[in-house]
Amino acid sequence: MIVARDLTKTFQDRKRGAIQAAEGISFTVHPGQIYGLLGANGAGKTTTLRLLATLLTPTRGTAMVAGHDVTAAPEKVRASVGFLAASTALYGRLTAREMIRYFGRLNGLPDPVIVERIQRLADELEMHEFLDRRCDKFSTGMKQKTSIARTLIHDPPVMIFDEPTLGLDIMAARAIVKFVRDCRARGKTVIYSTHIMSEVEKLCDVIGIIHDGRLLAEGTLPELRARYRQDDIEEIFVTAVGPGPAL
Numbered sequence: 001m002i003v004a005r006d007l008t009k010t011f012q013d014r015k016r017g018a019i020q021a022a023e024g025i026s027f028t029v030h031p032g033q034i035y036g037l038l039g040a041n042g043a044g045k046t047t048t049l050r051l052l053a054t055l056l057t058p059t060r061g062t063a064m065v066a067g068h069d070v071t072a073a074p075e076k077v078r079a080s081v082g083f084l085a086a087s088t089a090l091y092g093r094l095t096a097r098e099m100i101r102y103f104g105r106l107n108g109l110p111d112p113v114i115v116e117r118i119q120r121l122a123d124e125l126e127m128h129e130f131l132d133r134r135c136d137k138f139s140t141g142m143k144q145k146t147s148i149a150r151t152l153i154h155d156p157p158v159m160i161f162d163e164p165t166l167g168l169d170i171m172a173a174r175a176i177v178k179f180v181r182d183c184r185a186r187g188k189t190v191i192y193s194t195h196i197m198s199e200v201e202k203l204c205d206v207i208g209i210i211h212d213g214r215l216l217a218e219g220t221l222p223e224l225r226a227r228y229r230q231d232d233i234e235e236i237f238v239t240a241v242g243p244g245p246a247l
Contacts, residue, residue, distance in 0.1 A: 141172025
């Protein structure tokens with residue numbers, strides 16, 4: 001469902017010159033699979049996801065998403081993808097229901113389908129308590145759930161989550177993790193970017209460790225444990241990326 005080949009993105013900075021935000025990244029994600037992209041802040045996770053979602057254009061390399069090339073057919077890729085960033089703004093004067101319905105109409109869905117899907121998403125994300133409240137009154141968890149619902153209203157086959165539990169309390173984060181797991185059960189293809197090790201252990205079928213814009217390691221958790229001779233995912237990560245600067 002997703003095939004990335006040599007994805008590279010170079011930004012030009014007036015002071016620092018060329019910055020390699022992603023360099024030569026290649027991986028494959030199959031239907032019904034959660035691929036975890038694990039890395040520290042600034043490692044290149046978000047850049048990689050934005051390349052897959054066509055929010056950025058590759059400097060070199062390409063990717064196929066749901067059978068469409070991200071460079072040659074970006075509009076078809078966008079129709080096949082639900083992309084959730086860590087911080088997504090909502091229209092504060094709209095209710096959650098109105099917000100989700102608005103995005104359903106943007107995606108060309110008829111109103112009866114939108115009504116049915118709002119009901120289903122509200123069930124899955126436990127949103128009924130605040131579905132008809134204005135977004136400017138929401139907690140962080142309510143805002144994130146509304147953002148997820150509007151992202152997925154068109155029922156895309158591919159879902160990209162970029163740090164979806166960032167800043168959430170434990171109950172809201174658990175609900176998001178459960179929802180992502182349910183997506184896999186329905187055959188969705190999911191890329192899940194995070195730096196939270198416990199979420200990787202709970203969710204991901206395959207893990208890619210990214211650092212300084214490069215994909216340093218990839219495999220299932222048992223494979224990575226065997227390769228790095230470590231049981232703890234945090235120790236695997238530290239071993240893969242190498243020691244940090246001396247203190």
